[in-house]
Amino acid sequence: MIFSTNNVTWSAQTIADLYRCRWSLEVFFKALKQTLQLADFLGHNANAGRWQVWTALLVYLLLRFWACLSQWGHSFTRLFALIRSAL
Numbered sequence: 001m002i003f004s005t006n007n008v009t010w011s012a013q014t015i016a017d018l019y020r021c022r023w024s025l026e027v028f029f030k031a032l033k034q035t036l037q038l039a040d041f042l043g044h045n046a047n048a049g050r051w052q053v054w055t056a057l058l059v060y061l062l063l064r065f066w067a068c069l070s071q072w073g074h075s076f077t078r079l080f081a082l083i084r085s086a087l
Contacts (some may be wrong), residue, residue: 021063032060 036056
C-alpha cells in the first residue's frame with residue numbers, strides 16, 4: 001500500500017491540497033449522515049447498504065437542487081424536516 005505522505009516526489013503543497021480535498025469530502029459525508037439520519041443501515045448485506053447510500057445521495061441532491069431553484073431562505077436541515085414531516 002502506498003500512502004500519499006510516503007510519496008517523496010510530490011511537493012508538500014500538493015499533499016496538503018490532497019488532504020484538504022479529502023477533508024471536504026469527510027465534512028460532506030458527515031453532513032449527509034446527520035441530515036438524512038444515515039447512521040444505521042437497514043439491510044444486512046453490502047447491496048442493501050449500497051442502495052441506502054445511493055438513495056440518500058439522490059434525496060440529498062434533489063433537495064439541494066429544489067432549495068436552489070426555489071431560493072430557499074432557511075437552513076437545509078429545516079427544509080429536510082419540513083419535507084419529512086409532510087411525508
